[in-house]
Amino acid sequence: MTETIEAAKKAAAIQAVAEHFDPSATHVGIGSGTTIVYVVEAIKDRSTNPQIRFVPTGYQSRQVIIQAGLTPIAFDSLPDNVMLDVAFDGADEVDEELNCIKGGGACLFQEKLVAERARKFVCVADYRKNQSRLLTNWPTIPIEVAPISVPNVLKSLQTIGSTNPKLRTTLLEKSGPLKTDQDFFIIDAPFPALLTSADVAAGKGKGDGTDGKWEVNRLSQVIKEITGVLEVGIFSGLNGVDAEALRVKEGSLRTVTGGQKPVAVYFGMQDGSVQVRKANE
Numbered sequence: 001m002t003e004t005i006e007a008a009k010k011a012a013a014i015q016a017v018a019e020h021f022d023p024s025a026t027h028v029g030i031g032s033g034t035t036i037v038y039v040v041e042a043i044k045d046r047s048t049n050p051q052i053r054f055v056p057t058g059y060q061s062r063q064v065i066i067q068a069g070l071t072p073i074a075f076d077s078l079p080d081n082v083m084l085d086v087a088f089d090g091a092d093e094v095d096e097e098l099n100c101i102k103g104g105g106a107c108l109f110q111e112k113l114v115a116e117r118a119r120k121f122v123c124v125a126d127y128r129k130n131q132s133r134l135l136t137n138w139p140t141i142p143i144e145v146a147p148i149s150v151p152n153v154l155k156s157l158q159t160i161g162s163t164n165p166k167l168r169t170t171l172l173e174k175s176g177p178l179k180t181d182q183d184f185f186i187i188d189a190p191f192p193a194l195l196t197s198a199d200v201a202a203g204k205g206k207g208d209g210t211d212g213k214w215e216v217n218r219l220s221q222v223i224k225e226i227t228g229v230l231e232v233g234i235f236s237g238l239n240g241v242d243a244e245a246l247r248v249k250e251g252s253l254r255t256v257t258g259g260q261k262p263v264a265v266y267f268g269m270q271d272g273s274v275q276v277r278k279a280n281e
């Protein structure tokens with residue numbers, strides 16, 4: 001089982017890198033988790049530009065870059081006019097519209113910053129993450145919160161329909177809440193499976209939570225508005241390519257339009273094949 005999963009992650013990583021990593025790229029975002037390790041290995045095999053710099057999404061991600069003999073650069077030292085050519089990351093669950101749940105490994109805030117800064121954001125995952133709706137197999141939405149706000153946020157989440165949101169603790173329960181790279185906490189909030197925007201358009205629900213059902217984007221916005229929430233582990237909205245097109249059209253700031261959704265997700269399957277889900281297909 002573990003061997004099949006690891007082989008699936010590796011196969012997906014190799015194909016994603018072959019199709020989206022240009023060896024002449026100058027700046028590349030690197031996400032967090034176990035799958036990203038295979039992505040970095042594949043990049044290392046292909047990279048020909050000694051000047052290339054890798055932007056990590058946290059401590060673990062930075063270590064993966066360094067251990068591969070590649071050069072990290074901090075997100076906040078990127079010059080204003082520099083976009084990442086591409087960013088790769090894992091995901092905990094992905095729906096039909098390429099909305100993702102992330103944060104299973106307690107990284108989500110820096111992952112979102114990096115995804116939004118990339119011209120192309122590409123996700124790599126194994127078959128367990130491939131679902132038609134979010135919260136099918138993955139049980140909760142990870143939410144990064146300021147420690148002092150935990151009771152308020154838990155109460156607000158219950159008000160909007162999360163049955164039993166919980167503060168994430170370390171594996172050793174006695175050592176208390178798990179801390180993120182920002183020294184914040186993570187709350188894991190269960191909700192019923194989320195509607196896609198197509199579900200709402202097709203009249204399968206309003207998606208505003210009134211009947212207990214939330215649409216992905218609506219839920220993400222409502223959680224983000226709770227005081228004390230730094231970031232929500234739902235990556236939705238536009239993908240980087242569409243966000244860039246809108247930014248150019250409107251002359252607006254990139255961060256206004258977002259760009260958190262991947263342009264493509266590579267799923268390593270149980271039989272060794274790779275299934276690719278792309279935007280606008």
Ligand SMILES: O=C(CO)[C@H](O)[C@H](O)COP(=O)(O)O
Nearest residue numbers: 033034035090103104105107
């Ligand atoms: O969001 C993340 C970390 O917070 C990871 O990208 C996500 O949890 C996937 O991890 P893995 O590749 O180990 O399955």
